Amino acid sequence: MSKVAVVTGSAGGLGRGIAEKLCSNGFSVVLHDINEELLNKTVEELKGKNFDVIGVKGDVSIREDQFNLVKEAVDKFGHLDVFVNNAGIDAVTPFLLIKEDELNRLFRINVNGVVFGTQAAAEQFIKQKTKGKIINACSIAGHESYAMLGTYSATKHAVRSFTQTAAKELAKHQITVNAYCPGIAKTKMWDRIDQEMVKYSDDLKPGEAFEKFSSEIALQRYQTPEDVANLVDFLASEASDYITGQAILTDGGLVYR
Ligand SMILES: NC(=O)c1ccc[n+]([C@@H]2O[C@H](COP(=O)([O-])OP(=O)(O)OC[C@H]3O[C@@H](n4cnc5c(N)ncnc54)[C@H](O)[C@@H]3O)[C@@H](O)[C@H]2O)c1
Numbered sequence: 001m002s003k004v005a006v007v008t009g010s011a012g013g014l015g016r017g018i019a020e021k022l023c024s025n026g027f028s029v030v031l032h033d034i035n036e037e038l039l040n041k042t043v044e045e046l047k048g049k050n051f052d053v054i055g056v057k058g059d060v061s062i063r064e065d066q067f068n069l070v071k072e073a074v075d076k077f078g079h080l081d082v083f084v085n086n087a088g089i090d091a092v093t094p095f096l097l098i099k100e101d102e103l104n105r106l107f108r109i110n111v112n113g114v115v116f117g118t119q120a121a122a123e124q125f126i127k128q129k130t131k132g133k134i135i136n137a138c139s140i141a142g143h144e145s146y147a148m149l150g151t152y153s154a155t156k157h158a159v160r161s162f163t164q165t166a167a168k169e170l171a172k173h174q175i176t177v178n179a180y181c182p183g184i185a186k187t188k189m190w191d192r193i194d195q196e197m198v199k200y201s202d203d204l205k206p207g208e209a210f211e212k213f214s215s216e217i218a219l220q221r222y223q224t225p226e227d228v229a230n231l232v233d234f235l236a237s238e239a240s241d242y243i244t245g246q247a248i249l250t251d252g253g254l255v256y257r
């Protein structure tokens with residue numbers, strides 16, 4: 001019987017890379033995103049690769065949507081093994097200009113979404129009386145906070161904190177909870193971050209913020225979605241059964257913790 005994984009925010013970017021990796025290793029995967037048009041396109045592309053996938057539209061910041069997502073996964077595939085809280089958004093703002101709307105928007109998606117997804121997945125694992133794996137999208141920004149990324153960095157520190165708490169409380173059910181901490185991957189997220197950072201800079205040109213951050217990478221190559229998917233694939237496998245509560249860096253050598 002195939003293992004079943006849900007990957008939130010997987011219509012594109014790192015989430016799509018994670019979904020493809022898990023599919024290539026025999027998982028049935030529920031792709032999910034708030035962007036229904038891109039989600040449907042990605043589902044069709046992955047079905048074209050003979051991957052066993054379905055797509056479920058949803059908003060991770062809505063608790064009911066997260067529980068519906070798990071229900072759709074179980075209705076289709078019979079059970080759940082892995083839940084990846086990948087969806088997240090960014091904001092670039094000088095600290096003195098951060099407004100309540102930004103705080104609320106980013107915490108609702110990057111933090112509340114992870115809490116609700118964890119609750120929905122954990123309740124299913126407990127109902128199944130099986131072990132389970134919950135894997136959360138953190139970041140280098142969950143270990144070190146960055147200028148102009150104050151709210152975003154705070155949300156990723158919160159993800160790391162909730163990962164530890166959930167791991168401690170859910171271990172008795174043989175549910176592990178871990179986080180992956182990517183560095184700088186050229187996805188739509190970094191396209192947006194670069195555009196915004198350039199707006200606040202007198203000398204950066206488009207693309208130069210990404211280059212500036214990436215120039216510090218010790219391994220001297222850009223991060224790819226597959227680099228991140230390799231770590232998530234490990235955390236989704238039995239090889240990581242004795243690891244829980246960890247926020248593991250995969251950044252090519254940027255932050256050393
Ligand atoms: N790209 C990087 O360098 C990087 C580094 C560290 C951590 N991360 C984290 O990895 C995750 C994926 O990042 P990415 O670079 O692929 O971003 P991305 O913006 O390319 O993709 C994120 C996806 O999430 C979806 N999404 C946004 N809000 C949603 C919501 N409320 N409900 C459901 N789906 C929603 C978007 O539609 C999009 O498809 C994020 O949590 C991000 O913080 C990214």
Ligand SMILES: CC(=O)[C@H](C)O
Nearest residue numbers: 139140141183184185
């Ligand atoms: C977007 C992200 O988490 C890091 C800062 O690249």
